[in-house]
Amino acid sequence: MVGKLIAVLFGLFLAFGAATSADAAEPDLTLEATIEADSLEPYVGEMVLLTLRGDYDAFITLERFEGIELANFTWLQLGRDVWSKSRKNGREYTTVERKLALYPQKPGTLAIGPFRHRLTLDDGSGRRSETIVASNALDLTVKPKPATDGGWWLPAKNVTIDDHWDMDTARLADGATATRTVTITAVGQTAAALPPPPKVVAPWLIAFIAPEIRTTEITRDGPVGTVQWQWRMRPSRSEPGRLPAYHIPWFDTQSREMRDLVMKSRRFAYATITAPEGSAARTRLENWLLPLALGLLLPVGAALHRRRPLPAREILARLRRWLPERDALAMRAARIRGDVRAYRRIAAKRLSRHGHAPEQELAAIDAALFRGAPVQVMDLHSLDRRLREVFHRAEAANEIDAWQRGRGIAARPRG
Template sequence: MVGRIIAALLWLVLGLGAGARAAAPDLTLTATIEADSSEPFVGEMVLMTLKGDYAAFITLERFEAVQLPNFTWLQLGRDVWSKTRKNGREYTTVERKLALYPERTGRLTIGPFRHRLTLDDGNGHWSETTVTSNAVSLTVRPKPKTNAGWWLPAKDVSIDDRWDMDPAQLADGATATRTVTITAKGQTAAALPPPPKVIAPWLIAFIAPEQRSTKLTRDGPVGSVRWQWRMRLSKAEPGRLPAYDIPWFDTTSRQMRDVVLKSQRFAYATATAPEQVDAPRTNPAAWLLPLALGLGLPVAATLVGRRPRPPGEILARLRQALPEREALAMRLARLRGDARAYRTAAARRLTRRGLSPEHHLATLDTALFKAGEPADLAALDRQLRRLLRRR
């Protein structure tokens, strides 16, 4: 009889132990990364997702402080908690999103991450445990050199340029306000470029303090910067504000692109004089050359028995004979073998002619940003010269 009782007690103890082992909580924490390239550039966004699946009742929780010495990072909103069922068991799921920006090159390791949990076994007993995630690695490439002086990798960049009145038809003494907003998806506001310097001898301009902001989404941050100028003419003669190019790297297509703050005529509605781009011509060289042309060319034409041409036609022919500034920059860059400087000048020249830099410079972008074959600047230059002659 005593033996049967002892056997029954042993069976009960073993059965309870097995049940406890079967009911042990299933706790997993997984780290995954998502980037537009297997080898992103320095400063390019890498999305990280931390996902915890816990088959337990959680009373308290906290992630240990994130340590990422080789990255700048930000958390994309609050953690998202939900309930799911797998294999007949109920799981508590948590998801945390981070945007990481590598600060140095090479093979970098991210993690592991730790999540401290306080669990309730359902019988009023609490216990603490720490769930550790896996570590992930990625290779980071050095950022390319750019002539603009900044590096802007993003999924998309847009520009909004607005005037509160038509700057080419100003009332006498009027002050116009120009507001420019640049938005970049996949970047913070701190990565956006500084405002252009608006300085001209014919212009009085004041810029307000710029406004930068970053909106957090689950797909990454969206940074924006807002510039605002108040401008008016300092003289009666009209002028023209130059264009301002902002090159940026499209992380999806892996190509350089440009957004352009367009050139703008600035004039009173009553103005009839030609616009000024640079300083007014008040030095002797500014009026001696037109005077010499005006007197010398008719005389030369008379000497060869030909009728003198109108001054407007003479100036037009002179402009056609002189090379464009971007053409000179392209030629110098080609002679130096500087592919990035060549691309900057070529993009401005194509944009001015109404052509797409992304389309006509695709082979150069591939060589610069996809580690392809070295760019043949001589062949590309011949192709662009033929294209521009047809325009």
């Protein structure tokens, strides 16, 4: 009787040990996928955060996530996997967490997952086994991107702009070049998603843009994209002008509203110019005193010689042949001094007065002044000879027109 009881107890002990071994041979392995977005139905291009969390009651010797395939999404991993230890129900678990930023590329109901984590386990006695843990699958409803001004679509958690000028463009020193640096930062977007630089074009402005700089910082909450644009600008004319504002629309994913980023308007003028924009500069005394005196004296002199007075246009045209132009003397002085900036400023004003484009005729000087070439190597003598020919042709054409108008002859079109 005692022997049978011992045999029964021994059998129960073996059965309990076998059950315990079976439990030890089947560890608790779970992998869960969750998504986080600022809306239950995000727009195309809006960031969606995906978290993969694995809780493993086992000793892991090797691991790797199998190739992640996400059709209809672009994505990037937000840093390295984070491993930690935790306890649940009195047992120690190994936890791994991987984060991805997903950007849906088309509207509709899109499938996400399942994801697979391949593990190599050690049972504690040196025996190893390989297993694959699969996560749950998810569905995400995505809305088409709305129509926007200009067609640009930029969804982000936040977008900021830093618009910096290195000088006051409303009071530029003669010949000065202003540098504008614009930095745009978007939280929740990569640098590639930020817009291209605006075209800074105005008939009165010379502008050069440096190669843009785009960078993306990876954080656990998503990427932060930055783009930097830099221009060097200078007025090509002495008259003041205004650079218009530039607007960049973007979608605030947290408030679910469209917002506007603005590169503000900017006034350009030389400090020596005091006339307001859109009005003519005040005429200086010497500009009208000499023509007035000549207009009074020359007709009197002609009458004394019993000659019919000439028209005022013809009188002025003859005077221009006899008297050197004041700007011509100033250009000559600047050339002798080797002052390239002063020479360029006076030549641009004189070219504009004669109906020529300063940017075309003075391209060599502009390239030297704006692109860092040494201005000492500029051949002002050969440039001055060419400009004198341009001015001579313009003055000759003006004299012919004046002579024809004085005799009532219609001027023939040039060219």
